[in-house]
Amino acid sequence: MSGRKLSASDRALRWLCAAAVLVPIAVLSSLLVSVALVGFTQLDAEVLAAVGGALRDSVYLGLLSAGLAVPLGVGAAIGLEQYGARATWAELLDAKVAVLAGVPSVIYGLLGLELFARALSSGRGLLAGALTIALLVSPMIFVASREALRGVSASQREAGLALGGTRWQIVRHVVLPMAIPGIVSGTILAVARALGSAAPLLVLGGFAAARVAPEAADPLAVLPVRIFSWIAGPAREGAGGNAAAGSFVLMVVCLGLHGLALVIRGRSTGPREAEA
Amino acid sequence: MSEAEAKIRTRGLSAWFGARPVLRDIDIDIDARGVTAIIGPSGCGKSTFIRCINRLHEMTRGARMSGKILVDGVEIQGPEVDPVALRRRIGMVFREPNPFPAMSIRDNVLAGLILNHGRPSRARGDEIVEAALRQAALWTDLRDRLGAPGTSLSSGQQQRLCIARTLALEPEIVLMDEPCSALDPVASAKIEDLLHELRERYTVVIVTHNMQQAARVSERAAFFLDGELIEYADTDTIFTAPLDKRTEDYITGKFG
Ligand SMILES: Nc1ncnc2c1ncn2[C@@H]1O[C@H](COP(=O)(O)OP(=O)(O)OP(=O)(O)O)[C@@H](O)[C@H]1O
Ligand SMILES: [Mg+2]
Numbered sequence: 001m002s003g004r005k006l007s008a009s010d011r012a013l014r015w016l017c018a019a020a021v022l023v024p025i026a027v028l029s030s031l032l033v034s035v036a037l038v039g040f041t042q043l044d045a046e047v048l049a050a051v052g053g054a055l056r057d058s059v060y061l062g063l064l065s066a067g068l069a070v071p072l073g074v075g076a077a078i079g080l081e082q083y084g085a086r087a088t089w090a091e092l093l094d095a096k097v098a099v100l101a102g103v104p105s106v107i108y109g110l111l112g113l114e115l116f117a118r119a120l121s122s123g124r125g126l127l128a129g130a131l132t133i134a135l136l137v138s139p140m141i142f143v144a145s146r147e148a149l150r151g152v153s154a155s156q157r158e159a160g161l162a163l164g165g166t167r168w169q170i171v172r173h174v175v176l177p178m179a180i181p182g183i184v185s186g187t188i189l190a191v192a193r194a195l196g197s198a199a200p201l202l203v204l205g206g207f208a209a210a211r212v213a214p215e216a217a218d219p220l221a222v223l224p225v226r227i228f229s230w231i232a233g234p235a236r237e238g239a240g241g242n243a244a245a246g247s248f249v250l251m252v253v254c255l256g257l258h259g260l261a262l263v264i265r266g267r268s269t270g271p272r273e274a275e276a
Numbered sequence: 277m278s279e280a281e282a283k284i285r286t287r288g289l290s291a292w293f294g295a296r297p298v299l300r301d302i303d304i305d306i307d308a309r310g311v312t313a314i315i316g317p318s319g320c321g322k323s324t325f326i327r328c329i330n331r332l333h334e335m336t337r338g339a340r341m342s343g344k345i346l347v348d349g350v351e352i353q354g355p356e357v358d359p360v361a362l363r364r365r366i367g368m369v370f371r372e373p374n375p376f377p378a379m380s381i382r383d384n385v386l387a388g389l390i391l392n393h394g395r396p397s398r399a400r401g402d403e404i405v406e407a408a409l410r411q412a413a414l415w416t417d418l419r420d421r422l423g424a425p426g427t428s429l430s431s432g433q434q435q436r437l438c439i440a441r442t443l444a445l446e447p448e449i450v451l452m453d454e455p456c457s458a459l460d461p462v463a464s465a466k467i468e469d470l471l472h473e474l475r476e477r478y479t480v481v482i483v484t485h486n487m488q489q490a491a492r493v494s495e496r497a498a499f500f501l502d503g504e505l506i507e508y509a510d511t512d513t514i515f516t517a518p519l520d521k522r523t524e525d526y527i528t529g530k531f532g
Pocket of ligand 1: 293298316317318319320321322323324325336
């Protein structure tokens with residue numbers, strides 16, 4: 001019997017798996033702790049004001065772009081859902097949008113610059129920023145929504161059909177309620193990702209090319225952009241402290257959003273109480 | 277049987293998945309009263325046959341049918357027949373209990389109405405829920421927990437909830453595709469008891485793999501083999517004096 005040998009390789013595998021789990025956790029928590037330590041020690045009224053302003057801009061931008069992208073991404077996913085598995089063109093569209101969702105975010109910055117800032121001459125304000133971020137996240141929202149909708153089993157849809165439901169009625173009353181947690185968490189993750197990335201707004205805002213330091217008053221001077229300029233810009237007093245505190249806040253916000261998404265996704269779909 | 281009595285008649289009914297024929301030239305007259313059992317080995321087309329009757333078959337990609345199906349003498353596959361409206365008259369219970377997880381027990385019973393016409397008034401809804409749950413022998417068990425999720429029940433109760441959901445639409449025909457095959461013997465026995473009540477009010481067509489069950493619950497039985505209807509007669513005749521050798525071999529467990 002090779003029982004001993006097997007158990008030895010078994011044990012090795014177990015250690016390997018444990019390491020695979022523990023290493024990222026260790027790295028993440030040490031990162032968190034170090035950023036938190038540095039960030040915390042630097043917090044004073046001035047730093048708080050700078051970081052707070054950037055955070056407020058991030059929230060505005062996040063809300064506005066989500067407001068633009070959610071109807072687009074979720075609406076398109078629901079619209080396609082009605083055609084069910086029958087339409088080949090729906091599958092093609094799926095594949096195209098999945099590719100869009102993989103385009104690096106900096107490209108969206110360039111697109112936004114051309115399309116919104118220059119062609120539509122809407123300037124480089126909040127609207128252009130929100131439109132650009134909306135373009136960036138709506139494919140991700142679409143893909144997440146499609147996945148959530150398709151995750152609803154065929155037997156649920158058949159049950160709806162057998163009760164004399166139309167496709168739309170089934171989507172509305174059976175499929176959508178089951179997919180909502182997945183759609184919401186996917187949306188939160190997409191927006192969190194966009195809020196954390198500086199690249200598209202650095203491009204759009206011209207901060208990267210012209211080496212313009214973003215002013216606090218600039219609506220595009222969101223957290224990651226400010227952090228970038230605090231680190232990369234000409235050394236100014238307080239920049240280091242701002243960067244550390246800003247990173248800490250950004251990390252907390254993003255991790256918080258991810259946590260929220262996890263909670264929503266994990267929540268079983270309880271019944272809605274019958275309202276007469 | 278006189279033609280006037282037949283609730284469902286098929287003439288030359290054939291069905292395909294893609295290029296593959298799964299039903300060939302089925303002629304059958306199904307009585308308005310009582311339970312008709314569909315028996316036959318796995319893959320012989322039993323599910324496909326009942327799924328043609330409520331036009332669910334055509335919802336599968338690449339699936340197609342030809343020939344005639346008449347319900348109360350009216351062709352149901354004509355362009356002037358709305359399949360959605362038809363399915364409200366012809367209910368279906370599936371092999372796996374499939375209550376809607378995002379709905380309460382109450383809403384599951386009302387699901388057909390909610391889908392089609394919007395939620396009924398509180399009082400009307402209460403009436404329908406109670407009547408349907410009583411018919412499904414669930415009312416005394418569940419009357420105090422109508423707000424709980426439909427999926428919180430045992431699988432036997434879930435299947436009876438699915439039956440209640442179907443009955444709430446007051447269908448004329450109830451199609452059942454092996455409704456007991458996911459259930460334990462006690463839960464199966466409860467469904468069989470239910471069938472004895474349902475036969476009074478509905479035309480019931482039930483697919484089953486269980487010969488004893490077919491013998492217990494049905495008045496007439498149809499034996500399918502490889503997409504063909506081999507024999508169709510009173511259940512007693514099928515089980516005691518089948519005309520076809522293949523029927524006898526199947527009944528006596530020589531194959532299938
Ligand atoms: N969605 C499908 N696509 C392609 N072929 C299918 C599909 N569903 C069923 N079939 C085939 O059609 C034939 C008839 O299937 P059907 O489900 O009607 O058989 P059945 O008698 O109900 O079998 P079972 O007792 O196993 O449920 C089978 O050979 C099956 O493989
Ligand atoms: Mg079957």
